[in-house]
Amino acid sequence: MNILCVCGNGIGTSVLLKVNVESVAADLGVDVNVTTSDAGSAKGTANMNDLVLTSAELAPELEGT
Known part of the structure; x- marks a missing residue:
């Protein structure tokens, strides 16, 4: 499983x-x-990932990806 962790x-x-x-x-x-x-x-x-983990503040920026 590919997981992407995202922060600012x-x-x-x-x-x-x-x-x-x-x-x-x-x-x-x-x-x-x-x-x-x-x-x-x-x-x-x-x-390109199975799961993306981020904060509630950044999640809207990644919607639709």
């Missing part, structure tokens, strides 16, 4: 989220490939 700059919150997602996936025995991105770049790559 792609280096803070998204990295923390990635670490947590990978930890939970490992505990559940789920194979994941987790990447991070800033909101602007995610608009072009979000559709």
